[in-house]
Every structure is written in C-alpha cells, then in structure tokens.
Amino acid sequence: MSQGTTPDMAKWVTLRELLAFDEGGILRLLLAPAGQDVRFEGMIIGDEGPARSYAGRVVLAAGPFPATEAATAWIRETAGRGAAAIVVRSEAGLPPDALATAEQVGVALLARAEWADWDDVATLLRSAAAYAEAGRGDRMADATEGGGLAALASVVAEFTGGSITIEDTQFRVLAHSATGPEADELRRSTILGGRVPDWRVEELRRSGLLRTLWSSDEVIHRPADDDTPERLIIAIRSGREMLGSIWAAADGGSGLTANAASALSRAAEVAVPYLVQHRLRESGARRRAEHALRGLLGGQGDMSTHAWSLGLSPDLRCAVVVAEHDGTPAERTLGLLALQAASYRAGVQVLREGGRIAALLPVGRGDERDALGLARELDVLAASMPGAGPVWVGAGRVVASPLLAADSCEEAGLAVRVLRERAAGGGEPRRHALAADLGPALDVQRVLDAVRPVWERGSGPVYDLVRTDLEAGGELVRSISAYLDASGDVARAAGRLVLHPNTLRYRLRRARERFGVDLDDPDTRLMITLAVRLVGRG
Structure with a gap:
C-alpha cells in the first residue's frame, strides 16, 4: 500500500449514512460483518510505515492490492489497528480469500467504482460526515434533516421572512421556498424556468455583484430598486470552493427580519453537504457516462453494461466519427467541435480526450453515409476558425448495434490516419x-500495424540499409520509396524526386553494393516496401 494520509473528516458518520449519501454510486458495499451502524471518524491511506492506530478510520487501499497471502495478512493487520472499514480499488482486483478474511476479522469492505478516483472517495467521506452532522445541530439543521435543500429553503424563509432560492454555480435552481402571489416577476420566471434568466446573469455580471459574491464570505445586501425587492445573498462554500448561493427576497412587503443576515449565514453552512452531494451526483453521472462511452468505443469491458449506462438500445444503428487536431491540442477548437457534434442530432454521445473527439451517432435505416455529413460539418467548422490548425475527421461504417461501436470507431481512427x-x-x-471511400488504405494501415513489431525486432540487409540511411538523413530510403511507388519506372520516380535518372540509378546500385539489397528480388521488394512505409509513419 502507498504511504500517506488524507485530512480527517470533521465529524463522524455511520456506514448506513455514508451509503445513503452516496447517490452517485462511488462506493459499493462488499461486506459489513459488524453491521451498517459502525461509525467512521476519519480516513487514512494504508501505508507500510510504522504501525499506528487506525481506530475508527476508513482505510483507503490506494495502491495495488497484494497477492493472496500478503492481502490476508494486510487485512488482518489493518483490522487489528482498529480500522472500521477498508476501501479497495476495485472488486475485480481482490484475491479470492479477501472477503472471508474481512468477515473473520470483522472489518467492513467497500470497492471504489471504476470511473471514480481516490479524490472522489475522500470528498464523499468528508461530505457524508458533514451531511450527517447537519441533522445533529441547531434548530435550522434539525428542521432540514431528512428534507434536503427543499426543507432548508422553507426553514430559511421562516427565519428571514423572505422568499428563498438556492442555486448552484450555473445559476440553476436547486430548491426554493413557497412562492406567494406577491412574488416579483423575476422570481417567478427563475423558478418556472429552473434557472436564472441569461439576461439577469449578464446584468449581475456587469454590475459587479457576481464578482463580489464569488469573492466574499459575507452576506451581501442589495436594496430594493424599482420593481425589484430588497435581497440578501450569500455564497455557499466548501473551503475555497464555490458551490452555489442562497438568495432571500423581501417579497411580502413587510421586509426581511432583523436576524435575516445571520440566518442566511447559518443556512450557507448547513447547505454545504447538500450542494457537495449535488455536485458529486452530477460529476458521478458525467464520469460514469464517459467511462461507459470510452469502454464502448474502445471495445473494453462489458459492452451491454456500457450501452445500458448510456441509455442506448442494443439494436440502435450507429456510426462513429473521430476528429483529431494536428499538433498541440487547441482547447477552443476541440470544445467547439464537441459542441457541434453533440448538437448535430438528438442522441449523439461525444467523448473528448486530449486532441481528439469521438462522436457516437445514431443512424436511421438506409442512411449509410449519414456520418459523412457530421464529418463534413466538423471539417467546415474547424477550417473557419482562424489559426486553429488542421483537423482531420474520419467517419466509420454504420454498425447494427452500439455493442459493435468499437469497430466503427477503429475505422474512423484509421481514416484519420490515412488522411x-x-x-x-x-x-x-x-x-x-x-472510411468506406478510402479503398484498401485502411487495410494497409492494419497490416502495417501488425507488421511493425516484427520490423522493430528484426535484422538483416534491409534493416541495416533503412536504419543506417535514416541516421544520415534518409536520402536513399526516399529514393527507393519513390522507385517502388513508380513500379520500378526509373524515369517517373526520378521526376518525382526532381533528379536525373542516372542519379537515381546510382543510388539504387549503391543500395545493392553497400547493403546487399537486391530490388529485383520479390521478397526483398516486399520487405523494403513495408520498411519504407513503416518508417514513414514513425
């Protein structure tokens, strides 16, 4: 196990509360021999250093899990130090007797989701503890327990005498108190639309209120103005991270209460674990979808499970379009290409990684060339962006099911390489x-990919010629390549190289005399053809 520690959780939480809080499915319970009411009071990364107490801790087995005998000993030692639970990287990597050992020593065992990382686990544990603590505090916390943000909005409305809206950082309404007939039009449109209108966000940005909100821990007062009632606003933060905000509006005509600001401050504290849970849920859903799409396009894992996770019917006809930026990835270019692909048609799934995007496109019956339309759109968009650099776009063939999407993705990627x-x-x-329009070029790419390992470990005259000449600049390799491409026509090859035919004949003769490479021999021609194609692809 790797060495190190993580910050302790500020409060304790039971296993039952942790699992209830984990709506995103970051952890999976494998075993709870002591029941689900066992308490966790902190977390730590398992290490190989001097023995120390793990009393009441969740131990994160962040490194590769040991082999069977070492795993058994490690679980026993970890439980012996007082650990309440162990979180392992994945259930698949557990030795066969790990569960039996954990059962015997009475320690809970949980597995991290494939798409999650250890930061997700640490955030989950800390936030679950804070969430549980929200129901063990003052009247506001007690009133909120079990009711979530909706209950919090209602109780804050009671404390402040105003109408409450709780929003995330994208200005989406997560919860609100009851809206009376006296509510202003802005509040009504915000709640009905589920988010603050764009014009209002821009207005707040221009006025500097958003900058103040994002940089302050204090309650911000905004006096009544024309048809806009008095408002109090506070940011919801976890440490330095901005999670959202709470807005209190004096809609009732009697104004806000004298202690409204202090009530709003307390509400921002109580709201933190709820908004962290919201963020974990959204992040988890997004990363699960990315994990499933990556597996589907790469042909890794359970294809049926991946398709189910993405909501794709197993009989959905589809094709994959791949776009790659040539050179250093341009964030703006790739971002716009991803948006264009996602908006091409309902149901398009887009994966963006490094300098590449891949789009899984649903295709109707009889429309075998439909993916070419998306490829063309992405090409036109990239070409219209000044200084973006070339983007190459390949479209794979239509397959009968998303379970076969990896085949279409492979073709699309090969098409990009050919172009x-x-x-x-x-x-x-x-x-x-x-891809279907590129003829045998895709199969040539596949052959070269298969041959490359053989070439890299081979030896002999052809290898000596190619390797030696490349170190000297590659003049002879380029000459032979042109000669072979011209089917042995010296005059045509020399024209392509802008050489006198006698100069080319001299170079070919040098290949025979110095390296023993006879270009009249069919096997030698095949080998050197493969060699020059391979070295040309680096």
Missing part, C-alpha cells in the same frame, strides 16, 4: 472522409 499521411506525403488535401 493525415496522404496530406503529409503531398497527396490529396481533403481533411474528412468516410
């Missing part, structure tokens, strides 16, 4: 294509 390499070699300049 890029043709352009680099002075060939056709087009930047998007349907």
Whole structure:
C-alpha cells in the first residue's frame, strides 16, 4: 500500500449514512460483518510505515492490492489497528480469500467504482460526515434533516421572512421556498424556468455583484430598486470552493427580519453537504457516462453494461466519427467541435480526450453515409476558425448495434490516419472522409500495424540499409520509396524526386553494393516496401 494520509473528516458518520449519501454510486458495499451502524471518524491511506492506530478510520487501499497471502495478512493487520472499514480499488482486483478474511476479522469492505478516483472517495467521506452532522445541530439543521435543500429553503424563509432560492454555480435552481402571489416577476420566471434568466446573469455580471459574491464570505445586501425587492445573498462554500448561493427576497412587503443576515449565514453552512452531494451526483453521472462511452468505443469491458449506462438500445444503428487536431491540442477548437457534434442530432454521445473527439451517432435505416455529413460539418467548422490548425475527421461504417461501436470507431481512427499521411506525403488535401471511400488504405494501415513489431525486432540487409540511411538523413530510403511507388519506372520516380535518372540509378546500385539489397528480388521488394512505409509513419 502507498504511504500517506488524507485530512480527517470533521465529524463522524455511520456506514448506513455514508451509503445513503452516496447517490452517485462511488462506493459499493462488499461486506459489513459488524453491521451498517459502525461509525467512521476519519480516513487514512494504508501505508507500510510504522504501525499506528487506525481506530475508527476508513482505510483507503490506494495502491495495488497484494497477492493472496500478503492481502490476508494486510487485512488482518489493518483490522487489528482498529480500522472500521477498508476501501479497495476495485472488486475485480481482490484475491479470492479477501472477503472471508474481512468477515473473520470483522472489518467492513467497500470497492471504489471504476470511473471514480481516490479524490472522489475522500470528498464523499468528508461530505457524508458533514451531511450527517447537519441533522445533529441547531434548530435550522434539525428542521432540514431528512428534507434536503427543499426543507432548508422553507426553514430559511421562516427565519428571514423572505422568499428563498438556492442555486448552484450555473445559476440553476436547486430548491426554493413557497412562492406567494406577491412574488416579483423575476422570481417567478427563475423558478418556472429552473434557472436564472441569461439576461439577469449578464446584468449581475456587469454590475459587479457576481464578482463580489464569488469573492466574499459575507452576506451581501442589495436594496430594493424599482420593481425589484430588497435581497440578501450569500455564497455557499466548501473551503475555497464555490458551490452555489442562497438568495432571500423581501417579497411580502413587510421586509426581511432583523436576524435575516445571520440566518442566511447559518443556512450557507448547513447547505454545504447538500450542494457537495449535488455536485458529486452530477460529476458521478458525467464520469460514469464517459467511462461507459470510452469502454464502448474502445471495445473494453462489458459492452451491454456500457450501452445500458448510456441509455442506448442494443439494436440502435450507429456510426462513429473521430476528429483529431494536428499538433498541440487547441482547447477552443476541440470544445467547439464537441459542441457541434453533440448538437448535430438528438442522441449523439461525444467523448473528448486530449486532441481528439469521438462522436457516437445514431443512424436511421438506409442512411449509410449519414456520418459523412457530421464529418463534413466538423471539417467546415474547424477550417473557419482562424489559426486553429488542421483537423482531420474520419467517419466509420454504420454498425447494427452500439455493442459493435468499437469497430466503427477503429475505422474512423484509421481514416484519420490515412488522411493525415496522404496530406503529409503531398497527396490529396481533403481533411474528412468516410472510411468506406478510402479503398484498401485502411487495410494497409492494419497490416502495417501488425507488421511493425516484427520490423522493430528484426535484422538483416534491409534493416541495416533503412536504419543506417535514416541516421544520415534518409536520402536513399526516399529514393527507393519513390522507385517502388513508380513500379520500378526509373524515369517517373526520378521526376518525382526532381533528379536525373542516372542519379537515381546510382543510388539504387549503391543500395545493392553497400547493403546487399537486391530490388529485383520479390521478397526483398516486399520487405523494403513495408520498411519504407513503416518508417514513414514513425
């Protein structure tokens, strides 16, 4: 196990409360021999250092899990130090007797979701403890327990005498108190629309109120103005992280209570674990979808489970479109391409990684070339962006099910490589294509990929020629490549190289005399053809 510690949780939480709080499915309970009411009072990363107490702690087994005998000993030692629970990287990596050992020593065992990381687990544990503590405090906390943000909005309305809205950082309404007939039009439109109108956000941005809100821990007072009633606003923070805000509006005509500001401050504290839970839920859903789409496109894991996670029917016809930025990834370019792909049609699933985006596109019956339309749109968009650099877009074939999406994705990726390499070699300049329109080039790519390991570990005259010449600049390799591409026509190859034919003949003769490479031999020609194609692809 790796060494180190994580910050302790500020409060205690039971296993039952932790699992109830974990709506995003970050953890999966494997075993709870002491029941689900066992308390956790902190967390720590299991280490190999000097023995120390794990009393009441959740131990995160962050490193690779030991082999069977070592795992058994480690679980026994961890439980012997007083650990209340152990979280492992994944259930799949557990040795066969790990569960039996944990049962015997009485320690709870949980597994982290594949899509999650250890930061997610640490955040979950701390937030679950704070969430549980929200129901063990003052009247506001007690009134909120079990009712979530909606209950908090109602009780804060009672304390402040105003109408309450709780929003996240994207100005979406997460909860609100009852809206009476005297509520102003802005509040009504915000609640009905589920978010603050864009014009209002821009107005708050221009006025500087948002900057003040994001940088202050204090309650902000905004006096009544024309048709807008008096308002109090406070940011909801977890440490330095902005989670959202609470707005109190004096809609009733009698104004806000004298202790409204202090009530709002306390409400911001009580709201923290609820908004963290909201963020974990959203983040978890997004990352689960990314994990499923990555597995589906890469052909890794259980395809049926991935498709189910994405809400895709197993008989959905689909194709994959891949776009890759040439050179250093441009965040703005790729971001716009991802948005364009996602908006192309309802149901498009987009995965963005590094300098590449991949879009899974639902396709109707009889529309085999539909993916080419999206490829063309992405190409046109990229070309219209000044200084964006070239973007290559390939569209794979239509497959009968998302369970086969990896095949279409592989074709789309190969199409991108063909387009890029043709352009680099002075060939056709087009930047998007349907894989089916590229002829045998895709199969050639597959053959070269399969042959590369053989080439890299081989030896002999062809290897000596290619490796030696490349170190000297590659002049001879380029000459032989042109000769082979011209099917042995010296005059045509020399023209392409802008050489006198006798110069090319001299170079070919040098290949025979110095390295023993006979280009008249069919096997040698095949080997050197593969070699020059491989080295040309780095």
